[in-house]
Amino acid sequence: MSNTPLRRRGAALATALMSASLVLTACGGGGGGDTVRKAAETRSVKAENGTIKVPVGPQRIVTIGNTNLPFIDLGGKPVGVTELSRSELEVLPEEQKTVYEAAEVVGSSGGEVDVEKLAALKPDLILVQFHSNDWDKVGKRLETIAPTVYWGLDTEWKAFADAIAEAGNVTDALSQQKAAFTKKVAKIQATYGKIIAGSSFVDVSRGDWNDPATFHIADIGCSEIARDDIGLNLPEAAEGKDPLAYExxxxxxxxKLSKYDVITYPVDAEGKPTKPFVPVIETNTWKALPAVSSGRALGVFCPGNNSYGPVNRYLDSLDSALATLPAKK
Structure with missing residues (x-):
């Protein structure tokens, strides 16, 4: 995913999407006959476009929009994908980048999908998440090509990971990632519990979409993980209001950031401030902030927040950053 934070996603689909009762096996497992049989068998999953019959063991999956990265992160190997931005590709682990580059690009991540090119790949399953306007443009055409499972943009990220793993038959990897997530969260809470309980935090960011000389308070994206799962005291928008990140x-x-004990800000995989955020840290006002001058401004790497793999990498970075905090005097 890009550095643009996504809206908080509701968890309404989580229960429905886990309704299939057949036991799944890993893609490509078993002998040739077993693979063919599993590709022919179907089961039902529920998604935003209804109850869809999908192959038990899909072999040729096309991912569109926000399904690209979560499916690849879970070990999937799509035959077709939509375009990723340069910023998304830059933070991908090398092996995942190789998988993405081996797939056929069938169009942009919106509704500008080359349907004929996609059909030529002969997919047996299409996974889709993008804006409802894009679904209105191409959804029905996709459904004529292969079973198509569509999720809206407000699907909560954990439910989204569950759903993609189930539909795409990559549940083994999901179980491992979930276990790692639980362990990392518990470690951070146990190690830094007193700091977390006794400090006010703010997550600030700036993307390449921001106007010059502006920044924003990040209350969605990876900061949601820090707030909702770890328990950091971070500001967020009032119920029913647009995220703070949109202002x-x-x-x-x-x-005004001087009222917070700890500031977190975006860095790349090497720990350097992201290019869009550099103008913020170059200001004298930033340098004069108490959190900055006292070593309580922490750079944290967020490669994405719509599947467990990148979230786990974020937790590792947050763990390392919290470890650098000086003791309160």
């Missing part, structure tokens, strides 16, 4: 704040308001 561009002028640099003149950087000084």
């Amino acid at each position: 561009a704040l002028p640099f003149e308001q950087i000084g």
Whole structure:
């Protein structure tokens, strides 16, 4: 996913999407006859476009929109994908980038899918998540090509991972990632519990989509993990209001961050401030913040927040960052 934070996703589909009763096996497992049989058998999953009969063991999967990265992260090998941005590709582990580059690009990540090119791949399953307007443009055509499972943009990320793993037959990898997630969360809470309980945090960011000389308070994306799963005291929008991240704040308001004990900000995989955020840390106002001058401004790497793999990498970075906090005087 890109650095643009996604909206908080509701968990409404989680129970329905786990309704299939057949036991799944890993893609490509078993002998040739077993693979053919599993590809021919079907089961039902429920998604935003209804109850869909999908292959038990799909062999030729096309991923569209936000399903690209979660499916690949779970060990899937799609035959067709939609385009990823440069920023998304830059944070991918090398082996996942290789899988993505081996697939055929069938169009952009929106509704501009080359349906004929996609059909030529002869998929037996299509996984889709994008805006409902894009679904209105191409959804019915996709459904004529192969079983198509569609999720809206407000699907909560954990439910989304569950659903993709089930539909795409990659549940073994999901179980391992979930176990790692639970372990990492527990470690951070146990190690830094007192710091977390006694400190106010703010997550600030700036993307390449922000206007010059503006930044934003990040209350969606990886900061949701820190707040909702780890328990960091982070600001968030009031119920029913747009996320704070949607409001561009002028640099003149950087000084207001002085009321927080700890500031987190975006860095790349090497720990360097992301290019869009560099103008923020170059301001004198940023340098004068108490959290910055006292070593309580923490760079944290967030490669994405729509599947367990990148979230686990984020937790590793957050763990390392919290370990650098000086003791309170």
